Structure formats: C-alpha cells, structure tokens
Amino acid sequence: xxxxxxxxxxxPPAGWxxxxxxxxxxxxxxxxxxxxxxxxxxxxxxAVAIPGCQVPFGSREMPIxxxxxxxxxxxxxxxxxxxxxxxxxxQGSDDSVNAVNIKKFxxxxxxxxxxxxxxxxxxxxxRHRIPEEPLRPHQLLIFQVPIPEPLRLxxxxxxxxxxxxxxxxxxxxxxxxxxxxxxxxxxxxxxRYPVLVNRRHxxxxxxxxxxxxxxxxxxxxxxxxxxGREKRIYAVPPHTEVEPLSFEDFAFRAEDFAGRRCGRCGSxxxxxxxxxxxxxxxxxxxxxxxxxxxxxxxxxxDRAADGPGEDPA
Amino acid sequence: xxxxxxxxxxxxxxLLKAMSRPGRLFRLEAWGAGSHFAVAxxxxxxxxxxxxxxxxxxxxGARTLRTALxxxxxxxxxxxxxxxxxxxxGSQSQGRVHLARRGRLEFPEEGATFVYCMDSQPAGASxxxxxxxxxxxxxxxxxIAPEMRGIPVEELQELKAVNADYPLGVDAFxxxxxxxxxxxxxxxxIHVR
Amino acid sequence: MGYVAVKGGAAAIENAERFSLVRRAGxxxxxxxxxxxLEQLHFAVDRVMGEGSLYAPDLAALAFKQAAGDTxxxxxxxxxxxxxxxxxxxxxxxxxxxxxxIRRISAAFKDIPGGQILGPTPDYTLRLLDFELQNESPSRTxxxxxxxxxxxxxxxxxxxxxxxxxxxxRREGLLVLRxxxxxxxxxxxxxxxxxxxxxxxxxxxxxxxxxGETGGLxxxxxxxxxxxxSVHPVIGELRVGYxxxxxxxxxxxxxxxxxxxxxxEAEVISRIAEAEGSALFSLGYGLCFGHNETKAIAMAxxxxxxxxxxxxxPSEDQEFVLTHVDGIESMGFCNxxxxxxxxxxxxxxxxxxxxxxxxxxxxxxxx
Numbered sequence: 001x002x003x004x005x006x007x008x009x010x011x012p013p014a015g016w017x018x019x020x021x022x023x024x025x026x027x028x029x030x031x032x033x034x035x036x037x038x039x040x041x042x043x044x045x046x047a048v049a050i051p052g053c054q055v056p057f058g059s060r061e062m063p064i065x066x067x068x069x070x071x072x073x074x075x076x077x078x079x080x081x082x083x084x085x086x087x088x089x090x091q092g093s094d095d096s097v098n099a100v101n102i103k104k105f106x107x108x109x110x111x112x113x114x115x116x117x118x119x120x121x122x123x124x125x126x127r128h129r130i131p132e133e134p135l136r137p138h139q140l141l142i143f144q145v146p147i148p149e150p151l152r153l154x155x156x157x158x159x160x161x162x163x164x165x166x167x168x169x170x171x172x173x174x175x176x177x178x179x180x181x182x183x184x185x186x187x188x189x190x191x192r193y194p195v196l197v198n199r200r201h202x203x204x205x206x207x208x209x210x211x212x213x214x215x216x217x218x219x220x221x222x223x224x225x226x227x228g229r230e231k232r233i234y235a236v237p238p239h240t241e242v243e244p245l246s247f248e249d250f251a252f253r254a255e256d257f258a259g260r261r262c263g264r265c266g267s268x269x270x271x272x273x274x275x276x277x278x279x280x281x282x283x284x285x286x287x288x289x290x291x292x293x294x295x296x297x298x299x300x301x302d303r304a305a306d307g308p309g310e311d312p313a
Numbered sequence: 314x315x316x317x318x319x320x321x322x323x324x325x326x327x328l329l330k331a332m333s334r335p336g337r338l339f340r341l342e343a344w345g346a347g348s349h350f351a352v353a354x355x356x357x358x359x360x361x362x363x364x365x366x367x368x369x370x371x372x373x374g375a376r377t378l379r380t381a382l383x384x385x386x387x388x389x390x391x392x393x394x395x396x397x398x399x400x401x402x403g404s405q406s407q408g409r410v411h412l413a414r415r416g417r418l419e420f421p422e423e424g425a426t427f428v429y430c431m432d433s434q435p436a437g438a439s440x441x442x443x444x445x446x447x448x449x450x451x452x453x454x455x456x457i458a459p460e461m462r463g464i465p466v467e468e469l470q471e472l473k474a475v476n477a478d479y480p481l482g483v484d485a486f487x488x489x490x491x492x493x494x495x496x497x498x499x500x501x502x503i504h505v506r
Numbered sequence: 507m508g509y510v511a512v513k514g515g516a517a518a519i520e521n522a523e524r525f526s527l528v529r530r531a532g533x534x535x536x537x538x539x540x541x542x543x544l545e546q547l548h549f550a551v552d553r554v555m556g557e558g559s560l561y562a563p564d565l566a567a568l569a570f571k572q573a574a575g576d577t578x579x580x581x582x583x584x585x586x587x588x589x590x591x592x593x594x595x596x597x598x599x600x601x602x603x604x605x606x607x608i609r610r611i612s613a614a615f616k617d618i619p620g621g622q623i624l625g626p627t628p629d630y631t632l633r634l635l636d637f638e639l640q641n642e643s644p645s646r647t648x649x650x651x652x653x654x655x656x657x658x659x660x661x662x663x664x665x666x667x668x669x670x671x672x673x674x675x676r677r678e679g680l681l682v683l684r685x686x687x688x689x690x691x692x693x694x695x696x697x698x699x700x701x702x703x704x705x706x707x708x709x710x711x712x713x714x715x716x717x718g719e720t721g722g723l724x725x726x727x728x729x730x731x732x733x734x735x736s737v738h739p740v741i742g743e744l745r746v747g748y749x750x751x752x753x754x755x756x757x758x759x760x761x762x763x764x765x766x767x768x769x770x771e772a773e774v775i776s777r778i779a780e781a782e783g784s785a786l787f788s789l790g791y792g793l794c795f796g797h798n799e800t801k802a803i804a805m806a807x808x809x810x811x812x813x814x815x816x817x818x819x820p821s822e823d824q825e826f827v828l829t830h831v832d833g834i835e836s837m838g839f840c841n842x843x844x845x846x847x848x849x850x851x852x853x854x855x856x857x858x859x860x861x862x863x864x865x866x867x868x869x870x871x872x873x
Binding site: 027028031032033035036039056057058059060061062063065066067068070090091092095096097098099100101104127128129146157158159162184185186187188189190191192207208209210211229231232255256271272273274288 | 592841850860864
C-alpha cells in the first residue's frame with residue numbers, strides 16, 4: 001500500500017471558487033466522481049492484463065447495501081456512457097426486486113436506456129447467472145461477486161490465500177475436492193465452482209451454477225467481476241482458457257435436469273428453476289433466464305408446452 | 314455528462330477493448346487533430362491523477378508532455394523504477410523497460426503501465442509479420458501479427474524478456490498521433506521469427 | 507397450479523417505501539425535527555457520525571430520522587453521502603493535548619495535573635427508569651438548567667492545556683516505543699482509497715477502528731478483557747472535548763482554523779509481558795468522532811491487542827479484527843442473505859440429490 005498523504009497543501013481543484021457542497025440532489029454523471037471512476041478504470045485494466053487475478057481497489061460506499069451488488073454497480077458506473085444499453089439480472093431474471101432496484105438507480109444517475117433483451121444490451125450486470133443467449137464481442141458482462149476468493153473454502157486468512165496465489169499453490173483446494181470424492185463419491189461444490197484461468201490463476205466464477213461455467217471458456221465477450229465489500233476486481237478476457245478443476249478419472253459435472261423442459265417455453269437446454277407447489281407438492285420447472293424464455297415463447301409455436309412441465313412424480 | 318467526461322468514457326472503453334484484445338487496432342478520440350500530445354493527453358485524462366505517479370522518457374518532447382500531463386491531471390512524478398505510468402516518446406524505450414516495476418508475486422498488479430507515444434507511421438515495409446502474438450484475448454490459436462505497424466521488433470523482444478516471469482511484468486499501450494491504439498498486456502506471448 | 511409471478515418487482519419496491527413511511531410517520535405523534543434529535547439524542551447522533559465516518563452532526567441527525575432510529579442504516583446513509591463529496595484537501599495534524607475538554611479522567615492515578623474533570627457523564631447515575639420524563643415539563647427543565655448556573659459559585663476557569671498522563675510515563679522511560687512503520691516517510695494510508703491488505707499499517711488499523719461499529723468493537727474488546735487475550739487495560743486517560751481543525755489556506759498559504767470537532771480519546775496502558783529484560787508499559791490508542799466512550803476504550807484495547815506478536819485469540823489477530831468491525835459491510839452482508847439465492851440453492855440440491863441417489867460416474871457432462 002502506498003502512502004498518499006502529502007506534506008504540502010494540495011493545489012485547489014479547478015473551479016475552487018464555485019465549489020461548495022453539491023446542490024441538493026445533484027450528483028456526478030453515474031454517481032461516482034471522476035477520481036473514483038479513474039481508480040476503478042485503472043484497476044480494471046490491470047485485471048484484464050492478468051486474467052483471473054484479484055486486484056484490490058478502494059471500493060466506495062454506494063446507496064445500496066454492501067453484499068447487494070455494490071461491486072458490480074461500481075464497474076457499471078465506471079464503464080457506462082450515454083450510448084450504452086443496460087440489462088440487469090438477478091438469478092437470471094430482469095424483474096427480480098434487486099435487479100429492478102439497481103436498474104432504477106443507474107437509470108436515475110445516467111439516463112441510460114435499459115432493456116431486458118440480452119441481444120440489445122451493451123452492458124449486462126448479473127447476479128449468479130450467465131444469460132442463455134451467447135454474447136457477442138461488443139458486449140460486456142459484469143458479475144456481482146459476494147466472495148471473490150476461491151480458496152476461502154479452505155482458508156479464512158487473506159494473507160495466506162494471497163501467498164497461495166503468489167506461489168500458484170492450490171494443493172489445498174485439490175485436496176478438498178479429492179476428499180469430497182472419497183467421502184461422497186461426488187464433488188459437493190455447487191455454485192462458485194473453482195476454475196483455473198489462463199493455466200495460472202485459480203478463480204471464483206461468482207455463484208453461477210456449474211451449468212454456466214463452460215460459457216466462461218474461450219468466450220466472445222469480456223467478463224468482468226467485482227466484489228464491493230471485499231474490494232476486489234478481476235477479469236476474464238475473451239478467448240481465454242477457463243477450466244473447472246477436475247480429475248482425470250472424475251470429470252467436472254454440471255447440473256442435471258434429467259431431460260426436463262421449461263413449462264413456459266418448452267426449452268430443453270436451459271438452466272431451470274424448480275418451484276414446488278405448496279398444496280399438491282408437485283414440482284414445476286421454468287427457465288431461470290426469464291427474458292430468453294419470453295423470447296422463445298413468443299417465437300415458438302411448436303416448442304410451446306401444454307402444461308407447466310411438471311415432474312411426473 | 315459534459316463533453317470532457319464523455320470523451321474520457323469513450324476513450325476508456327477503447328483502452329479496455331484494446332487490453333482485452335491484444336494486438337488489435339482501435340481508435341482514440343482526442344482534441345486537436347493529429348498532434349503528438351493530443352493522444353497522449355487523451356490517455357492521461359482517462360487514467361492519471363494525484364493518486365498515481367508518472368515518468369516520461371524519450372525524445373525531445375518528453376519534458377513538454379510531462380508538464381502538460383501534470384498540469385491537466387495533477388499526477389505525481391517519480392523515477393522510472395517506481396512510477397506507475399511510463400510515457401515513452403517514440404517507439405523505443407532504450408532498454409528502460411527492464412528498469413520499470415514488474416510487481417510482486419503477492420501484488421502483480423503493481424507492475425507499471427507503459428504508453429508508447431509513437432510517431433506517425435513511417436513509410437516502407439513493416440517488420441510486423443515476423444511477430445506472432447498468442448494468449449488471452451486472441452482468438453486465433455496460431456496467433457496474430459500485431460495490427461499496428463512500425464513497432465520495432467527489438468522493443469517487442471525487450472517486452473517479452475521483461476514479461477517472462479508472468480504474472481510479474483508490465484503492460485503496454487501503443488498510440489499514434491492519428492489516434493491508433495494497440496495494447497499488449499503481460500499475458501500476451503510474443504513469438505519472434 | 508400457478509407459475510411464479512415474474513413481474514411486479516418495481517411495484518413491490520415502491521410500495522415497500524410507502525409502507526415504511528407509514529410506519530415512521532403515520533402515527534399521531536408530532537413529526538421529529540432533526541434539531542430535536544441532534545440535541546436530545548446526541549449519543550445516537552455521535553455514534554452514527556463516527557460509524558458514518560463523516561463529521562456532520564446535523565446530517566447524522568437527519569440520517570437517524572430517515573432511518574427511524576436504526577443506527578446501522580443511518581451510518582450507511584451517511585457513508586453513501588460521503589462518497590459523493592469531493593476531497594478538497596487535508597488538515598494539518600492535530601495534537602490532542604490542546605483539546606478544549608468537557609471531560610477528562612484517569613484511572614491510573616488518583617490525581618493528575620489539571621485535575622480529574624468528571625464532566626457530563628451518566629457513569630455514576632442510578633439507572634432507574636425516570637417516569638417523570640414521560641411528561642417532561644419544558645418550563646421545569648429550563649428552570650433546572652437556569653438553577654445550575656445560578657447556584658454554582660465562582661468558577662475557576664479550566665486550564666487551556668491539560669498535559670497528557672502518558673507523557674509523564676514516557677518521560678520516566680516506562681512506555682515502550684512503538685515500532686516505526688515501514689514506508690516512504692509519510693507512512694499514512696487512506697483506507698477509503700485503497701483496500702486493506704495485511705499486515706496493515708497502523709494508520710490503516712486506526713482508521714478502520716475509528717469508523718468501526720461500536721457493538722462489534724465492544725464484543726471483540728470484551729473478549730480480550732475477559733481472558734481471550736492478554737491486555738489487562740488501565741485507562742491512562744480518557745478525554746472528551748473539542749479539537750480545532752487547522753487547514754492551510756491554499757491561496758495565502760497560512761494555516762487557519764476552519765472549525766472544531768468533538769472527539770473522544772482513550773489511552774489505555776497495558777503491561778507488556780517481556781520475555782527478558784525490563785518490564786514496560788505499552789499504549790493502546792482510541793479516538794472517535796463525538797462522545798462515545800465505550801467505542802474509544804474498546805478501540806484502544808483492540809489497538810493494543812493487535813500490536814503483539816503471534817495472535818493467541820481472535821481479538822489479537824489483526825486480519826480477523828479489521829475485516830469484521832465495519833458495520834456497513836457486516837450489516838450489508840448479513841442482510842444480503844435475504845436476496846434470492848434459488849439458483850445457487852438449485853445447484854446445491856442437485857449435488858445432494860445425486861449423493862443420496864448414490865449415482866456415480868454414469869452421467870454425461872453438459873457440454
């Protein structure tokens with residue numbers, strides 16, 4: 001850490017004479033002041049230059065609570081401009097209360113157009129999912145990250161995990177997975193499955209399901225990750241190797257929906273949300289990516305299902 | 314959003330695109346068409362302020378550029394060995410790349426950022442097809458030649474040597490007065506024929 | 507059976523805000539004025555100010571009103587506002603021996619130069635619920651206050667400076683010298699501009715503690731006092747008072763006082779367990795905005811606890827303490843569990859079902 005307190009007075013900022021407390025309700029474009037944006041921008045560049053490496057930054061407090069997406073939000077605000085079109089999703093849904101709240105805030109401080117259509121978006125801020133539609137080179141996907149450290153599962157100390165990354169010593173994570181297999185004949189890690197990026201850095205892909213992990217490997221778009229509370233930024237450039245940890249004789253497995261389809265649009269190859277009906281105990285399935293589901297539903301005649309895609313049991 | 318902020322935001326997006334697609338050519342917007350300084354100043358506006366440090370090396374205009382950058386951004390100045398950002402007048406660092414910070418294993422991101430402020434493109438054949446770039450951000454498995462012409466092969470060999478201990482290393486931008494921009498992060502593997 | 511409603515998020519948020527308004531202001535009582543909170547709930551205001559990390563008592567009072575008394579929320583609102591403020595400069599360093607004290611005590615010595623000044627403290631009151639306050643008569647209260655100044659005899663003016671108790675110990679050579687920080691001379695770090703990394707510089711440590719949440723700091727300090735650690739503190743000096751804020755005028759270059767801030771300062775003395783050689787005292791230091799003695803003492807105890815060698819208890823582990831005392835971070839993360847987690851949960855369900863069904867090795871990976 002570098003000391004930043006000078007011993008001489010700081011030259012007054014431009015417009016000193018006119019400056020004073022901000023007028024009520026007056027904020028900079030995209031809320032963050034230019035200094036905060038610049039720091040985030042510098043750190044993002046370093047993160048892209050070292051794929052998968054967590055870069056610390058001076059995360060600012062935002063009007064939404066820590067743990068609720070302040071990291072993703074800071075990246076979005078540092079990147080966004082009037083030409084952008086923003087999509088915000090949570091658990092795959094544009095209408096989740098948290099996604100709506102974030103969209104409201106960003107729109108309020110930028111006036112930027114918002115959309116639910118993945119293809120129309122230039123910036124997509126997401127919590128816990130990657131959209132089903134493949135992303136294109138001009139799009140940016142910004143992940144909200146609660147815990148950026150993949151090794152936190154095996155080591156609580158930041159100092160120690162930093163050493164492990166420095167030395168590429170990931171043996172304890174391998175051991176953890178191995179012990180799982182021995183105990184349960186399964187790797188029990190669900191979401192946040194650890195991946196190796198560019199054959200060098202172990203990375204936490206954020207709590208996306210295993211289903212989405214493959215989309216990180218050699219993608220078309222830039223993936224940016226940010227943890228506001230833990231104050232870390234990391235990135236996966238396009239066309240970068242991202243491999244989930246696995247053993248020769250024990251392959252990485254994604255979630256299995258046993259051939260079920262979405263009850264709303266009929267899709268068979270999407271990540272499904274399971275809903276259990278209180279009264280009957282029956283289970284229904286529908287696409288987690290609600291926008292994609294809507295699109296397919298509107299487009300498809302022949303793919304539409306007759307019922308709620310219930311579990312035959 | 315005022316015009317300065319807007320231009321900075323757009324230019325930053327180009328810097329980010331360039332760093333995530335090494336070897337590819339992008340474009341920056343600057344005031345005052347074509348001046349050497351304008352493009353370097355455009356990058357300065359995006360990235361420099363009192364929280365980071367600068368060193369300017371290279372040909373004649375170095376001192377003027379440094380003064381202009383300090384005036385516009387309040388960036389601190391430090392020696393080459395400790396500076397966060399090193400602006401190079403021209404396309405050759407005269408071996409100075411070896412002196413810059415490469416970061417520590419616990420904090421590889423502390424490695425410096427170089428900005429090569431190149432002259433307008435020289436006439437004549439380019440060496441660039443002797444170079445193959447592979448690594449993150451590059452789609453072609455066989456690699457690509459750098460899209461920006463006129464970067465001396467020797468300089469790229471120096472960068473290759475400095476970045477041999479990945480993740481330690483430095484990251485570089487190359488810009489021309491006409492706004493051409495290309496980046497080489499330390500993750501890019503440079504092969505020279 | 508119906509599908510889960512997927513629309514309506516925006517409406518739900520708006521209604522939630524309206525319902526909160528009803529809860530706060532929908533009753534028969536008169537609406538609170540921030541000034542009332544500022545004056546009559548001043549301890550809450552000081553706590554919010556300290557945890558919000560912004561010296562602005564009137565804004566802290568406003569935030570406390572807005573948050574309907576939730577100190578976590580109020581401090582959060584203040585921090586969020588702080589983010590929007592441009593940084594104009596830095597004050598000169600302030601020595602606290604020039605504090606305009608309203609309270610100044612030492613537990614280490616019976617009598618100290620300048621005297622023990624009890625000041626306004628509830629410490630020695632009997633905590634009996636005062637039912638008279640239910641119908642407090644404004645005129646009677648004002649009369650009581652007038653009486654205080656009338657009845658008091660000729661007052662001796664307080665000295666302008668109270669020498670520091672710890673200075674006396676320092677002069678006697680009984681205080682161990684603090685290790686100097688590594689670094690380039692300035693040695694000051696700004697945790698609002700850089701992420702903490704460990705081992706953290708002392709300036710980062712003190713800043714983190716100064717804006718820490720009072721209850722969190724207290725719990726950790728208490729654990730140390732009770733035996734999960736070895737501080738055994740004695741309060742060398744506790745002061746509450748006003749400090750001038752000196753600032754260099756950017757035009758004239760002269761240093762001027764731009765205002766005063768109220769702070770609480772605690773210096774805690776604890777004996778070092780030296781392996782060999784002389785036994786010495788070491789100092790733990792606490793300072794926070796406003797009048798908050800519990801926090802200042804807890805802060806000083808933790809400051810001392812973390813300065814030892816190998817941590818033998820959580821309160822001695824710098825990384826453990828500094829990572830977990832920020833109220834905005836801890837409250838945010840705690841409450842974030844209310845956000846939907848059904849996608850990750852689905853992933854967990856999948857794993858557990860697989861294990862239970864005893865399936866192994868037979869499925870295809872998704873490609």
